[in-house]
Amino acid sequence: MNELNELRDQAYENCLIYKEKTKRIHDSKIKNRIFNIGDRVLLFNSILKIFSGKLKTRWTGPFTVTQVFPYGTVELSQTDGPNFKVNGHRLKHYFGGDIPHMVVPDLQTSPKANEFGDGSS
Structure with missing residues (x-):
């Protein structure tokens, strides 16, 4: 025993x-990230991983930091909605300009699409 x-x-x-x-x-x-009031940040959206689309980005934003709480909580503001709080580990600094509204331009079909006998010649 x-x-x-x-x-x-x-x-x-x-x-x-x-x-x-x-x-x-x-x-x-x-990574210990320090956020200050007025910083622009991107938010990691973990919900998007259940949808199909491997190349779809999981970062949304940019948002503006309105308040920093102890223990890593950050309050964000958005242009067309209420403020909300998130964990600072889900954020990263945003240094770019404005995000364009149209990411992918309209694609046009090439003339070679009719070469393979679709009956439109």
């Missing part, structure tokens, strides 16, 4: 050591 208790204590200590190491590795990979 004593050996069983010693093995249990040793397993418990090894578990604690493992948890500390994995936490240290995880924390080293987190």
